[in-house]
Amino acid sequence: MIANKTFRRAIQSAAAAAFLATTMLSGLAHAGPTLDKINQRGTIKVGVGTTPGFFAPDSDGKWQGFFIDFGRALSIAVFGTPDKVEFTSSSPQQRLPALQSGEFDILLSGVTVTTTRAFKLGFHFGPTVFYDGQGILVRKDLGVTKAADLDGATIGAQSGTTGELNVADFFRKTGKTFTPVTIEDTGQFIDALESGRVDAITQDSSDLVGKRTQLKKPDDYVLLPERLSKEPLAPAIAGGDDRWLELVNWTVNATIQAEEWGITSANVDEFLKSEDPAIQRFLGVDPSFANDIGLDPKWAYTIIKTVGNYGEIFDRHLKPLGWDRGYNSLWTDGGLLYSPPFR
Structure with missing residues (x-):
């Protein structure tokens, strides 16, 4: 009799555990x-x-x-x-x-x-x-070694990104001036820099490292050391x-x-x-x-x-x-x- 009761309790416990597991997995599978x-x-x-x-x-x-x-x-x-x-x-x-x-x-x-x-x-x-952090890619022949040297430069930034605000904030804090050029198509960034339409372009440094490899003469351009922002x-x-x-x-x-x-x-x-x-x-x-x-x-x-x-x-x-x-x-x-x- 005791053995039968023990067996029944074991079966009931196993069934309850199985039901709980099924319920949990069902909830996880249809969570959103x-x-x-x-x-x-x-x-x-x-x-x-x-x-x-x-x-x-x-x-x-x-x-x-x-x-x-x-x-x-x-x-x-x-x-x-x-x-x-x-x-x-x-x-x-x-x-x-x-x-x-x-x-x-x-x-x-x-x-x-x-x-x-x-x-x-x-x-x-x-x-x-x-x-990541926002950087600035410049023509090497400008002779600049830091972002503050770009006083009065024309800088391209991509519309719809945090880059526009970040570069404006940087120049405002340093007391320098620049001329912003908004570029919508990311593919035009390279053309703008190579054609001389802009002196520099600014984006996340991860983007700029990639874009530098796409330039006809990558060694003619340099990524400046500063990071204008935190970009996680x-x-x-x-x-x-x-x-x-x-x-x-x-x-x-x-x-x-x-x-x-x-x-x-x-x-x-x-x-x-x-x-x-x-x-x-x-x-x-x-x-x-x-x-x-x-x-x-x-x-x-x-x-x-x-x-x-x-x-x-x-x-x-x-x-x-x-x-x-x-x-x-x-x-x-x-x-x-x-x-x-x-x-």
């Missing part, structure tokens, strides 16, 4: 409109720019770049494969309205986190994936879908955490043998953690195996352009990259 649309559509729509190293189609038309790899990592987190993602180039003037209207599920186009975009436009931002670049999504936001957050964090542990695309299989319980949870050797949050146990493993950790992504796309890690180093190396714990 964006993720539901992504699942129904079968692809993630991503807005990007056109800056070499960060996002640009190759000779075969396939998108490559630093931000592109984070889009593929998101596809893995949602679908288990890197290929269910659609990249579309969008100008700074078009990208924010397109995100608001639902044309994109996410912007991976070098969007700066600002108060106005968070409160007024209602955007949510994932972790900063690139710590992060994934941007529309508000109203907490589950989608957390997928973005933890996809980025996974690449950072993997680098901190020394897990790379080349050695990730060796780490499957690790006895560290945190690494076992991270790589899905212990599936209970991923099951609890409603993800495939191998989601982080597949991201690292496919696109690599943050350092690999950086070195693959940005190091060839001359970028140093700088602020984009791990916190353990004096940088600003820091992942919350996976537990």
Whole structure:
């Protein structure tokens, strides 16, 4: 009799646990409109720019770049494969309205986190994936070595970006003057500089490094050392879908955490043998953690195996352009990259 009662209690407990798990997973799967649309559509729509190293189609038309790899990592987190993602180039003037209207599920186009975009436009931002700052690219024959030397210069800035305000603020604070030239089409930046229409152009330094490589004579131009602003670049999504936001957050964090542990695309299989319980949870050797949050146990493993950790992504796309890690180093190396714990 006692044995039967014990058996019945065990069955009841198991049934209750199964019901709770099903309820939790159901709630996670239908947590918001964006993720539901992504699942129904079968692809993630991503807005990007056109800056070499960060996002640009190759000779075969396939998108490559630093931000592109984070889009593929998101596809893995949602679908288990890197290929269910659609990249579309969008100008700074078009990208924010397109995100608001639902044309994109996410912007991976070098969007700066600002108060106005968070409160007024209602955007949510994932972790900063690139710590940037606004710079100035000038003709070397001007003989200037710092931004303050550009007193009276003609400077091109792209409309619809934070760059217009930042450069105006800089010259106002330094007591210098300049003539602003607003340029709408990012492709006209190079023409304006090479033709002499402007003495310099200003944008995020990440954009300027890429544009310098596109000039006919790159060595005739120099990026000045000052940074006129803080430009933390992060994934941007529309508000109203907490589950989608957390997928973005933890996809980025996974690449950072993997680098901190020394897990790379080349050695990730060796780490499957690790006895560290945190690494076992991270790589899905212990599936209970991923099951609890409603993800495939191998989601982080597949991201690292496919696109690599943050350092690999950086070195693959940005190091060839001359970028140093700088602020984009791990916190353990004096940088600003820091992942919350996976537990």
